[in-house]
Ligand SMILES: Cc1ncc(C[n+]2csc(CCOP(=O)(O)OP(=O)(O)O)c2C)c(N)n1
């Protein structure tokens with residue numbers, strides 16, 4: 001199997017770069033951390049703008065509601081912690097303090113998904129997309145790589161209302177360097193590769209794997225379209241429906257539980273608008289475990305082969 | 320002249336220091352506030368009776384504190400609700416919304432007539448406060464435990480922007496069961512948020528029963544002191560004590576202040592006073608009539 005030689009880059013330094021840039025351009029930007037600023041890299045912003053950074057300690061509930069309070073005064077507040085502590089632990093605070101009053105709090109979480117690795121299931125947040133996309137007024141973004149992370153973090157500042165941005169811990173292949181990826185827009189999916197037999201819809205670190213899968217499929221004379229669905233809410237329905245109609249089969253791929261993640265969101269749109277054979281590649285309905293990122297991706301069905309298999313499966317079901 | 324100074328003219332007082340306080344407030348002024356409080360309590364009963372549901376007990380216990388704030392202590396301007404320098408009030412125990420709405424209406428944020436629409440479909444007056452729907456409401460609350468954190472955020476923004484406004488947060492005593500309140504308490508002292516004032520509506524009842532039987536919060540003053548707050552304990556139905564404490568809280572530098580206001584749940588309506596049953600119960604027609612009669616001396 002061909003492997004694309006991607007340059008790799010972690011998303012967190014890109015997040016930090018974007019925050020510092022915002023610190024300079026947006027005087028209303030403030031940043032909140034919860035004793036993991038070294039890991040989320042909001043500590044970089046704190047070094048540049050100490051008076052505009054608040055470390056709330058291990059008190060995430062207080063952090064989220066205090067960010068809401070800050071936002072009522074016109075501040076654009078970036079709150080950051082690990083995905084596991086920044087979503088489930090504080091769901092009610094996000095719901096009541098931030099989303100209901102539609103406040104300008106940007107929740108940028110890191111260490112999302114199973115690729116956290118060794119820390120095990122207690123630290124592997126694989127249902128956060130489900131939680132966040134259930135919330136009215138919330139925008140949910142899962143950047144594909146470091147450059148897209150930077151763009152998403154910057155775009156969030158000028159977006160009115162709550163935003164959730166999901167980042168990983170590990171190195172991520174840089175796959176959004178091409179022309180069509182340059183104009184990042186919240187709510188707009190990017191077609192990374194044209195194709196007519198099947199569409200591979202990826203989000204986050206699975207986008208690069210979708211591109212690799214498309215190359216693999218090409219060897220079997222299958223023309224696969226690849227869509228980077230970095231905004232999961234609001235969904236770019238037009239692009240998805242068009243892809244379903246034009247290619248007649250859809251495979252989704254996400255580093256998240258398949259139960260209620262991106263694939264589920266796409267399935268609902270297609271069920272109502274363009275009913276085509278579909279396969280969701282993602283983590284089955286289970287918790288994760290300790291292991292290396294690669295081992296876990298293998299074990300929980302998140303490889304290029306899983307996407308390729310998924311494509312063959314939907315092609316078979318396509319009449 | 321700053322906007323703040325201009326606004327102060329609307330609410331002129333010549334406060335000259337804590338000692339002078341009790342003397343400065345004339346008997347007539349205190350009487351006036353007491354009369355206003357009775358009016359607010361009548362609104363509360365009327366609103367809940369009209370709506371057919373709501374929380375009379377905690378609204379009535381909180382009334383005097385809110386009257387002191389909205390009708391005297393706070394600098395706010397109903398004609399300019401987004402005035403950046405305004406003092407803020409966060410009703411963390413959001414179920415006392417009727418008391419807040421009555422104060423907002425009577426200070427001019429919206430027509431008193433509108434109080435009739437509490438909890439009705441399409442109304443701006445939601446069952447729990449909604450900062451997007453109701454003019455003058457500073458924070459959306461209802462899930463207990465979050466308001467002190469929100470107030471802290473407002474206070475931190477005030478510090479950052481070198482503003483003089485004070486953020487007042489009213490919390491319930493049952494609400495203090497919530498861990499988040501103590502996260503907020505810890506961090507407010509750490510951040511030296513002396514522009515944050517918490518007021519505990521210490522009515523000694525929560526939903527299921529007395530706080531000392533459901534989940535005791537004592538020793539309460541010691542807890543706040545241990546968290547680094549200045550603590551003032553007062554009778555929460557005495558205007559001289561309330562005004563005195565609120566002025567002192569404003570002056571305190573370096574640490575946040577908590578006022579533990581000893582109150583009576585259901586205050587002002589004899590058969591509701593101290594009765595846990597009226598935490599979230601609408602009065603019957605007979606009870607409504609009696610309550611209004613008792614509060615009638617306006
Ligand atoms: C997090 C949360 N849990 C439960 C409730 C339901 N509830 C509403 S009021 C209340 C009791 C409140 O007691 P207290 O804070 O003392 O208020 P007060 O006595 O002033 O009415 C409860 C449990 C809630 N609103 N929020």
Ligand SMILES: [Mg+2]
Pocket residue numbers: 491492493520521522523524525
């Ligand atoms: Mg109580």
